[in-house]
Amino acid sequence: MTLIIEAVVLGILTGSVYALMASGLTLVFGVLDIINIAQGILVIVGAYLSYTLEKYFHIDIILGLLVTIPALFLLGIGIEWAFMRRIKRDRVMISILVTFAVALVIEGLLNFIFTPNYVQLTAPYIDAALPVFGFYLPYIYLFGFLLSVVVLTLLYFLVYRTKFGFGLRASMQDRTAAALIGIDVERVQTVTFGIGVALAAAGGMVFGATNPFNAATSYDLISRLLVIIVLGGMGSLRGALFASLAMLVISDIIDVVWSPVWANVVFFALLIVLLLFRPQGFFGRLEGRKQ
Amino acid sequence: MKIIRTFGLLAVLALLLAFPLLFGDPAVTTIAIFTLLFAGATVAWNIFSGYTGYISLGSAVFYGVGGYALALLCKAWNIQGGYMPFLLLPLVGLIASAFAIPLGWIALRSSRHVFVVITIAMFYIFQLLAFNLPGITNGSDGMFLPSPPWDAAFFNTPFYYVSLIVLLLCFFVSWWVRNSKYGLGLLAIRDDEERALSLGVKTGAYKLVAFAISAFFIGMIGALVNYFIGSLYPAFAFSPAFDITVALMAFLGGVGTLVGPLVGALLLAPLQQYLTVQLQIVGLDLILFGSLLLAVILLLPEGIVPSLRKTWTRWKASRGVRSPVAGSREKEEKALLAKGGREGNG
Numbered sequence: 001m002t003l004i005i006e007a008v009v010l011g012i013l014t015g016s017v018y019a020l021m022a023s024g025l026t027l028v029f030g031v032l033d034i035i036n037i038a039q040g041i042l043v044i045v046g047a048y049l050s051y052t053l054e055k056y057f058h059i060d061i062i063l064g065l066l067v068t069i070p071a072l073f074l075l076g077i078g079i080e081w082a083f084m085r086r087i088k089r090d091r092v093m094i095s096i097l098v099t100f101a102v103a104l105v106i107e108g109l110l111n112f113i114f115t116p117n118y119v120q121l122t123a124p125y126i127d128a129a130l131p132v133f134g135f136y137l138p139y140i141y142l143f144g145f146l147l148s149v150v151v152l153t154l155l156y157f158l159v160y161r162t163k164f165g166f167g168l169r170a171s172m173q174d175r176t177a178a179a180l181i182g183i184d185v186e187r188v189q190t191v192t193f194g195i196g197v198a199l200a201a202a203g204g205m206v207f208g209a210t211n212p213f214n215a216a217t218s219y220d221l222i223s224r225l226l227v228i229i230v231l232g233g234m235g236s237l238r239g240a241l242f243a244s245l246a247m248l249v250i251s252d253i254i255d256v257v258w259s260p261v262w263a264n265v266v267f268f269a270l271l272i273v274l275l276l277f278r279p280q281g282f283f284g285r286l287e288g289r290k291q
Numbered sequence: 292m293k294i295i296r297t298f299g300l301l302a303v304l305a306l307l308l309a310f311p312l313l314f315g316d317p318a319v320t321t322i323a324i325f326t327l328l329f330a331g332a333t334v335a336w337n338i339f340s341g342y343t344g345y346i347s348l349g350s351a352v353f354y355g356v357g358g359y360a361l362a363l364l365c366k367a368w369n370i371q372g373g374y375m376p377f378l379l380l381p382l383v384g385l386i387a388s389a390f391a392i393p394l395g396w397i398a399l400r401s402s403r404h405v406f407v408v409i410t411i412a413m414f415y416i417f418q419l420l421a422f423n424l425p426g427i428t429n430g431s432d433g434m435f436l437p438s439p440p441w442d443a444a445f446f447n448t449p450f451y452y453v454s455l456i457v458l459l460l461c462f463f464v465s466w467w468v469r470n471s472k473y474g475l476g477l478l479a480i481r482d483d484e485e486r487a488l489s490l491g492v493k494t495g496a497y498k499l500v501a502f503a504i505s506a507f508f509i510g511m512i513g514a515l516v517n518y519f520i521g522s523l524y525p526a527f528a529f530s531p532a533f534d535i536t537v538a539l540m541a542f543l544g545g546v547g548t549l550v551g552p553l554v555g556a557l558l559l560a561p562l563q564q565y566l567t568v569q570l571q572i573v574g575l576d577l578i579l580f581g582s583l584l585l586a587v588i589l590l591l592p593e594g595i596v597p598s599l600r601k602t603w604t605r606w607k608a609s610r611g612v613r614s615p616v617a618g619s620r621e622k623e624e625k626a627l628l629a630k631g632g633r634e635g636n637g
Contacts, residue, residue: 035404086589092404093346094592097542100535101584108577219531223415230408261423268416272397275409280402 003256006135011249013141016148017206019244021221022228023155023237024199030172030235031192034084034095038103040222042197045106046072046204047213048114051121061123061205062143068201076197080190103218110215118212126209144206151202152241155195159237168192172235227271233281242282311451320447322564324519327454328512330556331461332533333540335508338465339501340538341547342474344481345403348534349410352394352417353387353506355528357513359421360386362434362523372437376518377453380511387510388503395502399495414534421525433524436517450519457515461508462553468501469549477501481547536563543587545594554596 025039046068053064079102087094125143129136159165167188170178179185207213207221228247232239250270251263258266274281311320332350340347360383365376398409421428428434439446468474476497479487488494517523536559544555562583566576591598 035407083585083589087592089592093344094588096346096348096407097539097588098585100539101581101588104577104581105585108574108579108581111574111577223411226408227412230405230412234404261419265416265419265423268412268419271412272409272416275401275405276397281405 002135004253007252007256008249009132009137010141011252012245013137013145014210014252015245015248016152017144017203017210018224018228018248019241020148020151020199021203021207022225022232022240022244023152024196024203025225026229026232026235026237026240027159027199028193028196029229031168032080032084032095032189033091034087034099034193035092035226036193036196037096037099037222038079038106039099039196039200039225040218040220041103041106041110041215042072042075042200043204043207043221044110044213044215044218045075046201047121047208048110048119048204049201050205050208051114051119054121054123061121061209062147065147065202065205068205069198072201073194073198076194077190079197080193084193085186085190103222107215107218114215116214116216118214119208120212121205121209123209138210140206140209144210147202147206151199155199155237158195164188164191227268229281231271231274231281233283236281236283239281239283307455311448315444317443317447320451322561324447324450324454325516325564326557326560327451327458328516329536329540329560330553331454331458332509332512332537333544333552333556334458334461334465335505335512336537337541337546337552338461338468338508339498339505341541341552342468342477342481343498343501344547345399345406345498346538347410347502347505348407348538349412349414350505350509350537351529351531351533352410352414353391353509354513354516354533355417355421355525356387356390357383357510358517358523358528359428359434360510361514361518362436363427365437366434370437372439374449376437376514377449380453380457380514383514384507384511387513388507390510391503391506392499395499395506399498399502411534414529414531418525418529421529428525431525433522435522438521450515454515457508457511464504464508466549468504473497473500478547539584542594543584545596545598548594548596551594551596555594558595 021039021043025036028034028036028039049068049071050061050064053059053067054061059067083098083102084095087098123140125139127138129138130142131137157165159168167178167183167185170181170183171185171188175185178188211217224247228243229240231247232241232243247267251267254266255263310323314320314323332354336347336350339345361376361379364370364379364382370376370379394413398406398413401409422431424430425432439449441449468477476487476492476494479490479492480494480497484494513528517528540555540559541552542555543559544553545551563580566579587595593601
């Protein structure tokens with residue numbers, strides 16, 4: 001029983017980190033109509049940035065976020081400006097290929113710079129753990145959870161309580177109408193893409209501290225993130241949060257009651273069963289957005 | 292015009308047939324075999340994804356199923372290496388189709404965007420199953436296929452011709468689909484699925500059949516590649532690289548056209564083989580491959596074949612030449628129609 005409680009707690013803590021990365025993905029899909037396959041590798045870029053800062057400049061990984069988040073925000077804006085903006089026709093399909101090509105280039109660069117050997121972030125509090133209810137909870141998971149709560153709350157305020165968020169939601173609903181009432185849709189799109197990538201930096205730090213990673217880890221990561229946003233309903237922030245928590249809790253429980261090797265299979269299988277009954281995901285709209 | 296085309300086709304065919312005689316070097320014929328097989332896989336992928344507009348990034352499922360089916364059949368019936376396994380290929384293809392029908396039935400219930408993601412999820416399920424069912428697949432230790440008793444100089448030749456036959460068959464089916472009423476239904480689904488449905492196209496069944504045809508060929512190709520390599524591991528049998536490479540080759544040449552995927556694969560596959568073999572610097576192959584793709588997708592968003600066709604039409608129009616041959620004018624109109632159809636899609 002303790003094991004199951006532990007699995008649920010750990011699932012919620014790690015799920016919140018996945019929610020960070022997945023909300024970036026789902027936000028970008030909602031506003032730009034782009035499935036950003038590069039989100040997985042950008043998480044790894046964030047992790048490697050934290051790793052470099054920690055190893056060569058001895059900057060603590062949490063303080064390092066003050067550098068990595070703006071850096072990835074700028075990288076995101078650069079990618080949007082250089083590639084996404086050029087896609088005029090058949091956006092969803094072409095964007096999958098373009099972002100995949102971007103991911104390949106980044107993967108090659110990372111392999112070249114950091115070699116394909118696995119690394120992991122280090123900090124004094126990563127191995128330390130807090131005893132609760134008869135099991136040990138590593139501090140890093142708690143930090144990751146707190147970070148996710150803070151960042152997601154900020155994101156919530158940005159999207160639902162600011163003027164920029166108003167423009168963002170308007171462009172999400174109807175791009176043409178948003179442009180007609182004077183919203184600079186292009187600028188909203190660029191900034192949104194930057195925010196989506198910046199969220200990957202935050203998620204990447206926690207991911208890198210809790211898992212050994214290399215550039216190829218991104219494949220596993222992006223497949224999980226894609227499943228999460230489909231499960232939650234593409235373009236829905238609430239859905240991304242809910243689905244991340246559900247996914248991680250379920251797979252952690254399967255992990256302890258059955259076996260680690262089946263945890264992923266069960267999750268993907270659940271996705272397929274769900275889609276049989278609710279093809280639009282938990283919170284998705286059935287109708288595609290009409291442009 | 293028609294004569295030139297016929298002779299051109301015959302010349303290409305003769306060149307393909309004579310290729311192993313002209314270039315005996317096994318290193319060259321190995322690249323040629325992989326090129327033919329990737330071309331076959333791309334053409335097969337295009338029969339479903341290109342014509343219907345449902346992009347599948349899970350074709351490695353059938354590639355892997357094909358590989359494992361051949362390995363298991365050889366083991367179960369105690370078949371030795373040689374020509375026998377080639378005869379099993381149609382059966383392997385049918386097995387892959389048998390997998391495709393339930394998978395397609397589930398995946399095709401959703402919208403195009405979700406379909407892409409479901410195919411990725413299916414692909415991961417199969418990879419994990421291959422790892423987790425050691426009783427059938429021997430898990431991460433992998434399986435071995437019987438090795439043919441041919442010497443090194445002759446080894447590639449049978450594989451080359453079998454690959455060529457599979458590619459030609461696949462291309463013929465693609466041509467037939469494109470020019471049939473059935474294919475017209477698929478294209479209607481791509482352009483406007485609801486309208487196609489209201490006009491009496493049985494969209495569900497049409498898509499499922501195309502999915503199964505595509506799986507049939509991809510399964511055979513998976514079996515051939517793995518028979519050629521001789522061994523089978525979950526990470527390579529179900530590899531994300533295959534999914535993506537096939538889609539990219541089709542996009543390079545022109546998705547949904549008949550010859551586009553073939554052109555894309557014939558250009559890209561040798562390059563990729565060459566890059567993986569030649570470049571010793573870690574990561575450089577990925578950087579080059581990725582940059583090339585970016586350049587192609589952004590500069591020629593429709594793919595090589597439709598872009599060239601458009602340029603050709605425009606060039607002819609600007610010269611104001613009305614060809615006296617009726618056939619070529621018809622072709623122009625067709626090109627314009629094709630162009631219109633694609634733009635309606637966006």
